Amino acid sequence: MRRNILREKLTAGLPTVGTHVLSTWPTIIELAGQSGSYDYVEFTGEYSPFTMHDLDNLGRAFEVAGLGGMLKIEQTQYTHQAMRAIGSGFQSVLFADIRSVEDAKAAVDAVRAETTMSSGARGRGRMGVGMRRDVGTIREGGKQSYVDALDDVVIAIMIEKKSCLDDLDAILSVPGIDMVQFGPSDYSMSIGKTGQTTDPEVVAAERKTIKLALAKGLHPRVEIGDASQAARYIEMGVKHFCVGWDVSILANYWSAQGSTMRDMLSNDSVAPASSPVKAPGIKPY
Numbered sequence: 538m539r540r541n542i543l544r545e546k547l548t549a550g551l552p553t554v555g556t557h558v559l560s561t562w563p564t565i566i567e568l569a570g571q572s573g574s575y576d577y578v579e580f581t582g583e584y585s586p587f588t589m590h591d592l593d594n595l596g597r598a599f600e601v602a603g604l605g606g607m608l609k610i611e612q613t614q615y616t617h618q619a620m621r622a623i624g625s626g627f628q629s630v631l632f633a634d635i636r637s638v639e640d641a642k643a644a645v646d647a648v649r650a651e652t653t654m655s656s657g658a659r660g661r662g663r664m665g666v667g668m669r670r671d672v673g674t675i676r677e678g679g680k681q682s683y684v685d686a687l688d689d690v691v692i693a694i695m696i697e698k699k700s701c702l703d704d705l706d707a708i709l710s711v712p713g714i715d716m717v718q719f720g721p722s723d724y725s726m727s728i729g730k731t732g733q734t735t736d737p738e739v740v741a742a743e744r745k746t747i748k749l750a751l752a753k754g755l756h757p758r759v760e761i762g763d764a765s766q767a768a769r770y771i772e773m774g775v776k777h778f779c780v781g782w783d784v785s786i787l788a789n790y791w792s793a794q795g796s797t798m799r800d801m802l803s804n805d806s807v808a809p810a811s812s813p814v815k816a817p818g819i820k821p822y
Contacts, residue, residue, distance in 0.1 A: 563598035570602025577605030596626025624669030629691035645713035697723035
């Protein structure tokens with residue numbers, strides 16, 4: 538079974554850096570790996586169209602690039618998409634839309650083996666044996682190494698709904714959760730303050746999430762647009778960041794560079810080219 542880079546770093550207490558993609562083009566994963574700066578890439582499947590073949594190709598790209606892979610999925614697809622992503626080579630799953638203790642338990646169940654062979658609190662699960670990429674199709678399916686690999690899948694959950702914050706202590710006490718991420722956009726909408734991500738109530742909820750996660754020995758993760766936004770979270774004890782989205786990087790670049798070029802080519806800054814002078818009866822070219 539392939540080594541789980543993200544699990545190894547969490548176990549060792551080391552910081553981690555990831556980035557997001559919505560594109561299924563495997564070359565983007567390879568480019569991130571070539572930078573030498575990232576531990577894993579999150580494929581934000583909650584927002585992106587994809588096929589089962591795309592998941593397999595992304596799994597291959599993670600291996601080529603020497604990166605871990607995380608899939609973000611929404612609630613109605615927990616069991617199916619988690620199973621298919623892990624089978625394709627993803628080694629961590631980010632579960633969105635957690636609202637209750639039952640939701641958190643369902644997230645854990647979706648990635649663990651249904652067996653008594655598993656260790657400790659990770660023994661509960663719904664995953665059976667499959668002929669997929671993660672086990673070399675036929676080499677390690679149904680073996681202890683497969684069960685151990687499922688135990689090592691990193692489970693991250695989104696804290697982004699009011700009901701989740703209201704019962705946060707119990708939710709973060711569910712065995713098997715590894716990483717916790719606050720979602721200010723969804724939370725602000727959940728409490729009737731849509732788009733007000735800097736509202737004091739939203740900021741307080743984020744601080745509560747990070748503080749409680751650390752107190753319970755979990756790993757708070759923060760999404761940021763660029764590295765300049767990390768300092769205040771590092772001061773709070775956060776060591777895990779996912780930086781940038783491919784779509785935002787492209788949109789910001791196109792907007793900035795296109796606007797600059799339009800300004801440079803405006804009538805006020807660029808003189809019109811002189812028209813060639815035509816002598817009578819003589820063609821200019």
